Amino acid sequence: MELGRDLAGRVVAVTGAARGIGRALAVAAGARGARVVALDRDGPGAEAVAAGLGGRGFALDVGDAAAVAAILTRIEAEIGPIALYGSNAGILERDPDPELATSADLDSWARSWSVNVMGHVHAARVLVPLWRARGGGAFLGTVSAAGLLSQIGSAPYGATKHAALAFLEHLAIAHAADGIRVAALCPQGVDTAMLGAASAASRDGVLSPEAVAEAAFDGLAAGRFLILPHPQVAAYARRRAEDPERWLAGMARLRQAMLAEA
């Protein structure tokens, strides 16, 4: 199946689809002929997006394992086999004290872990065995450049996005031979409700959610694992790997500059 280009009649489910990057992924899938299922904590928002695409929308909290299993089972039974799962929902909770990297409370850590990591895990635990049995399927996880680099101003975001990328790598390594395609979408700044004013992610330019969705489908079509809508991220990741001390010192200077500007 040429996932990036032709999705005619295929079922594509996207989480966090009520707005932002998830909505753009749903619209891009619809434009490629997919039968779109929009999922979001915001049920009416998901339904509204789906209605515009002739698809279906449901309320879902991706951090709720039982709810994820129930909705995926229902989609498979009522709509059809899920060909592509856009595991996109995520949350960014900033450190309450920007000067203190340990200021996020335990509830913030738990919420970030539940959505940004377990959201992928709960879905994969249902879909990967199904896809193995039928010889294929694709999992597109929205991570972030923060999963390769860091997130100045949010310890839970940086840590959970690194964990999400590690999980997606694990899936890709383990199940490529089963015909399961895995991709990690890692943008920097994207013009959505999530993007704050003082974000290092904005420094290389803010992309529209639509441009990020096009990059995602181009990346799928090209068979890539790592999809980087901002090309600068590849160079940053390389520098971090080649000289971690130099990279950390540069990030510390960037953080100081951002605190001074704030």
Ligand SMILES: NC(=O)c1ccc[n+]([C@@H]2O[C@H](COP(=O)([O-])OP(=O)(O)OC[C@H]3O[C@@H](n4cnc5c(N)ncnc54)[C@H](O)[C@@H]3O)[C@@H](O)[C@H]2O)c1
């Ligand atoms: N905006 C950026 O600059 C940026 C950059 C890199 C990565 N990302 C990632 O892109 C993804 C989408 O972010 P966005 O910018 O579109 O944000 P957004 O806040 O505009 O949209 C996120 C959507 O996810 C939904 N959502 C949140 N928690 C959920 C849950 N538990 N279950 C189901 N739905 C839930 C929200 O209701 C919302 O509709 C996230 O994973 C985010 O981390 C965003």
